[in-house]
Amino acid sequence: MANVKIIQTASFVPQKVVTNDELSKIMDTSDEWISTRTGIKQRHISLDENTSVLCTRVAKQLLTQSGWSAESLDLIIVATMSPDSYTPATAALVQGNIQAQNAVAFDISAACSGFIYALEVAKRFLSSPDIKRVMVIGGEVLSKVLDWQDRTTAVLFGDGAAGVLLAKDETKQSQILAADLKTFGDQGKNLIAGTTQAICQFPNTRDEKLEAFQMDGREVYKFATHEVPASIERACQKADISLDEVTHFILHQANARIIQSIAKRLKQPLDKFDLNIADYGNTSAASVPLLLDELNKKGQLKRGQIIVLSGFGGGLTVGTHVIKF
Ligand code: ACO
Numbered sequence: 336m337a338n339v340k341i342i343q344t345a346s347f348v349p350q351k352v353v354t355n356d357e358l359s360k361i362m363d364t365s366d367e368w369i370s371t372r373t374g375i376k377q378r379h380i381s382l383d384e385n386t387s388v389l390c391t392r393v394a395k396q397l398l399t400q401s402g403w404s405a406e407s408l409d410l411i412i413v414a415t416m417s418p419d420s421y422t423p424a425t426a427a428l429v430q431g432n433i434q435a436q437n438a439v440a441f442d443i444s445a446a447c448s449g450f451i452y453a454l455e456v457a458k459r460f461l462s463s464p465d466i467k468r469v470m471v472i473g474g475e476v477l478s479k480v481l482d483w484q485d486r487t488t489a490v491l492f493g494d495g496a497a498g499v500l501l502a503k504d505e506t507k508q509s510q511i512l513a514a515d516l517k518t519f520g521d522q523g524k525n526l527i528a529g530t531t532q533a534i535c536q537f538p539n540t541r542d543e544k545l546e547a548f549q550m551d552g553r554e555v556y557k558f559a560t561h562e563v564p565a566s567i568e569r570a571c572q573k574a575d576i577s578l579d580e581v582t583h584f585i586l587h588q589a590n591a592r593i594i595q596s597i598a599k600r601l602k603q604p605l606d607k608f609d610l611n612i613a614d615y616g617n618t619s620a621a622s623v624p625l626l627l628d629e630l631n632k633k634g635q636l637k638r639g640q641i642i643v644l645s646g647f648g649g650g651l652t653v654g655t656h657v658i659k660f
Pocket of ligand 1 (some may be wrong): 363364366368369372373433446447448466484487488490523526551552553555556559589593619648649
């Protein structure tokens with residue numbers, strides 16, 4: 336397997352901010368309930384920018400920051416559970432928007448683990464001699480798939496996109512060390528969105544309404560607090576890294592309490608578990624790279640540090656990367 340380095344990080348969120356207090360004016364909820372149960376204080380909501388628009392903003396930033404030309408990209412992967420359409424893929428729209436005519440582009444659907452899964456696919460592609468430069472983005476406009484009458488899910492999510500540029504690095508000073516990915520399809524019913532019915536409409540005009548987001552929050556909570564620490568332990572073991580060597584645990588931002596519970600299970604200090612859920616809510620596939628970019632831009636990540644990225648969610652899925660940043 337090639338040694339793969341994260342070259343750049345970038346992110347973009349829609350301008351509009353909706354606070355918990357604002358939500359409590361349109362549904363039976365409160366800032367107190369949302370913030371004590373989840374840690375969320377506000378989220379960014381897209382008014383008219385679709386997922387590909389947010390992802391294109393990230394793609395352009397990544398190119399500007401790195402000085403890479405769009406034509407030099409070999410592969411673009413977008414992880415999303417809220418694509419613009421069944422087809423074309425959101426990644427193909429981004430490829431067209433930035434005119435990366437030499438890049439192959441496709442989407443990955445693994446909900447909140449999507450970015451983690453996409454990173455592994457990218458790493459494997461980079462083992463091929465003809466793939467040198469890869470862009471991986473996680474992007475979501477979840478506000479368009481939420482049921483805004485359902486307080487049990489609507490308060491939890493937000494919109495945004497973030498991503499990375501990857502390339503081979505033979506110096507081994509920075510590299511993605513090991514991964515652990517696992518899927519639990521038998522538990523998929525605990526988190527569903529956009530279900531279509533296989534009912535033949537012939538010869539009528541289609542009257543399709545995709546089902547909105549539904550989640551059994553308690554089951555997903557139990558899944559996350561059990562499976563995420565197990566995945567982190569397996570990935571660290573594969574990388575031959577002890578948990579104490581990890582400086583930053585950059586976890587999917589679904590619920591601050593889930594992260595506290597994971598820290599406790601791993602017997603690691605909570606201050607190694609970075610949080611930005613208060614500002615963005617759960618942005619699914621965008622959440623891990625959004626936090627990664629925030630820490631990177633603030634200068635809190637140093638080259639050579641050991642960091643862990645871990646996601647979990649719809650599928651159900653879980654995934655972890657151990658990275659020498
Ligand atoms: N405001 C006020 N009250 C509410 C709200 C709300 N927004 N939502 C639910 N309630 C009420 C419920 O109706 C219930 O009332 P009752 O006791 O009178 O019936 C009470 O609050 C408790 O509801 P629970 O669902 O039991 O609340 P819980 O403590 O389990 O917290 C939560 C819910 C925050 C969703 C939690 O279960 C959770 O975080 N689960 C994990 C979700 C997650 O991690 N998802 C990530 C995957 S996302 C992805 O892959 C896209």
